[in-house]
Amino acid sequence: MIERAAELVAGAGAVLVCAGAGMGVDSGLxxxxxxxxxxxxxxxxxxxxxxxxxxxxxxxxxxxxxxxxxxxxxxxxxxxxTTPHEGFAVLRRWGARVFTSNVDGQFQRAGFEHVAEVHGSIHHxxxxxxxxxxxxxxxxxxxxxxxxxxxxxxxxxxxxxxxxxxxxxxLMFGDWAWVAGRSQARLDELTAWRRARRDLVVIEIGAGVAVPTVRRQAELASAAGGALIRINPREPEVRHGRGVALRMGAREALNAIDATLRGDSGS
Structure with missing residues (x-):
């Protein structure tokens, strides 16, 4: 499965990361x-x-x-x-854009410029x-x-x-006072970017089924080509087999894919 994921990334015209809370666990969060x-x-x-x-x-x-x-x-x-784990640097090397439900700002700390934060940011x-x-x-x-x-x-x-x-x-629970403008502007930018991209590969990381916002975005964005890589140590299953399921944590999976791309996986 790692080899197939590496093939998808190698052939991608663009990479979109859809990240849930599991992305930060390897950073110690x-x-x-x-x-x-x-x-x-x-x-x-x-x-x-x-x-x-x-x-x-x-x-x-x-x-x-x-x-x-x-x-x-x-x-x-x-x-x-918190220092972002090395998986963030791997995604930056791949030129990924980001959609996340996380409010922790870890992608920005790792140097990402284009981050769509659907639930807002604790840093604002x-x-x-x-x-x-x-x-x-x-x-x-x-x-x-x-x-x-x-x-x-x-x-x-x-x-x-x-x-x-x-x-x-x-955006909190039952929150009618959240000012959504900042987040919506970034989401609109991401939508425009995604629609202009061909051969898009979506990498979903650490997104559970309890709050399915990230999963829905990943499945929607990958619907046309079926190029979805789902990284989740507990719930990696992909519906109808349209994608690659990796039962792994974020850092382990991203490093393994990157090693395969570089040809030093030892396999």
Missing amino acids: PDFRGAEGFWRAYPPYARLGLRFEELADPVHFADDPELAWGFYGHRLALYRA LQCVEPCTDDVWSADGVEVAVDPETMRAVGPLPSCRNCGGLARPNI
């Missing part, structure tokens, strides 16, 4: 799969009995902003401190209300978090327009 996985990463929330879906709710920014910013402030610091802020459709960079914003309670302490980020509370420009 936590896997939020299920309540137990989330609680292993964040023991204070296990003590409180709070699941990821409950914390990723915009209502907390109004009702308990210290709780909300404790969660997102910790993640912001974590993502800033907006007004909680929102007072305008403005979205701005979170560079320079620091949120102190008490590691025992996972609550923010000290000043919280404020809206640069009205002075009220700011929040990450991320």
Whole structure:
């Protein structure tokens, strides 16, 4: 299967990566799969009995902003401190464009310029209300978090327009206040790019079936040619056999394909 994946990449006119949360696991980022996985990463929330879906709710920014910013402030610091694994560099060498549900900014840290983030980015802020459709960079914003309670302490980020509370420009659960303009502009750019490409190969990485946004995009983008490489250690199956299924993690699979392309796989 690695050899077939390498053949697809070698013959590609263009490469599109569709990445879910599994892309960041090899960089050391936590896997939020299920309540137990989330609680292993964040023991204070296990003590409180709070699941990821409950914390990723915009209502907390109004009702308990210290709780909300404790969660997102910790993640912001974590993502800033994380070094993307070498699989990102492999994809850059292949000239890939990116569609991702991840909000961690790891593709940008790895040097990618064209990243369509369907759920937004933790590295950008907006007004909680929102007072305008403005979205701005979170560079320079620091949120102190008490590691025992996972609550923010000290000043919280404020809206640069009205002075009220700011929040990450991320699509949360039941979120009617998300300012989608920044993400939509990148998605429109990606759609135009994809429609102008021939011999497109789609590499889907670490995208589960629980939240199928990334899988749907990968299947849609590869529908014409059937050139889909699905990399997933748990759920790699491809419907109707239209593609290559690799039951592997992101770094292992990408390095194996790249080694085969270079002719030094040892096979």
